[in-house]
Amino acid sequence: MSDIPSAPLTLVMGNKAYSSWSLRPWLALRHAGARFTEVVVPLRQPETKATLLSHAPSGKAPSLRHGDLVVWDSLAVCEYVNELFPNAQLWPADQGTRAVARAVAAEMHSGFPDLRKNLFMDVLKRHDRPDRVAAAQADIDRVLAIWTDCRARFGAGGPFLFGAFSIADAMFAPVATRLRTWQVAVDPVSAAYIDAIYALPAMQDWLRDAAAEPWEIQFEGM
Incomplete structure (x- = not known):
């Protein structure tokens, strides 16, 4: 079975200098060998909250869009990546x-x-x-x-x-x-x-x- 998702993946994230929460699923996606698009939203700007709310109901970064599905929260996104890419073995086998x-x-x-x-x-x-x-x-x-x-x-x-x-x-x-x-x-x-x-x-x-x-x-x- 292929680990390639049938719909495109988009990670909405804060800017990389400061966004600790965004780094987490980004590393998981990279480790899994996923192809994904990045949407970088600068943090602590007047428009930040509204922009993030346009992507996910939490109004926070990161969130992952997979087709019509939106997953928010770093750990939830990591868990979803693990399910999409089981061959990446993102959790220990034991x-x-x-x-x-x-x-x-x-x-x-x-x-x-x-x-x-x-x-x-x-x-x-x-x-x-x-x-x-x-x-x-x-x-x-x-x-x-x-x-x-x-x-x-x-x-x-x-x-x-x-x-x-x-x-x-x-x-x-x-x-x-x-x-x-x-x-x-x-x-x-x-x-x-x-x-x-x-x-x-x-x-x-x-x-x-x-x-x-x-x-x-x-x-x-x-």
Whole structure:
């Protein structure tokens, strides 16, 4: 059975320098080898909300259109991509390992508010703000604990959390960029994991595209 969808795929996304939620399904689609069209909507502009609402009822990025179907929310889109492209093996094959991978992906999806608030995604810059890092330290510690635990228990087959690249890595990839942007000190296992995320050809393409974007957001307090 072919993994090629019968209808075109369109990913509506925020601009690549800042949109952590958009990076997640974008990496899943790239890993699956999907052909898809990108619609990039600049964030924090007067027209942003109305534009996003014209694509999905949530009024947020990202959303995926597949023919007449619209799927919104990053994790939901990743799960849908997994169903469209089963040969990509976006979850681990072993049932128990897959359950842990889903658990850490869901924890990333729903948690870490201090990290999100203080260490916003900005792949183009480096910030030296120990005060912001300190405010997010408890969340950082939990992220690093997840990474070191998954690498120790499940990472023998490759450089990612569960060996091979999975949706769990797509969910944590923006965090890897945040820790690098904000120059957060990490343990050697976590540093190697961040390096593996950045070494992905898809990630390199994302960073190149972000550097070419004409938009810049001025964040409050910066």
